[in-house]
Amino acid sequence: MIKVVKGNPTPEELAAALAVVQARAAALASVPPGAPGAADQWADPARVARRRMPQPGPRAWGRTYWPA
Known part of the structure; x- marks a missing residue:
């Protein structure tokens, strides 16, 4: 409902809106149990850091708290 x-x-x-909800439900229903699905991708930490982050400088610890 x-x-x-x-x-x-x-x-x-x-x-x-209902068409989107039905399409999402159909896509999730077609995934076999135990197989990695789209819901698992949201919890994957590799999704957050897709590219290499720059290395911090020697005084980076002081700049992490105080706004510039």
């Missing part, structure tokens, strides 16, 4: 708690969507907007 879907309930609109704020706003007044048009029937077209509501249909578009």
Whole structure:
């Protein structure tokens, strides 16, 4: 059951939102149990650091707290 708690969507907007929810549910239902799915990708720490971060300088510890 879907309930609109704020706003007044048009029937077209509501249909578009429901289509997205149904497509997502169908995609998750098609993943076999135990297989890595899209939900696992959000928890993957490698997603956050995709590129190499610059190395901090000798006084970096002092700049981490105080805004510049």
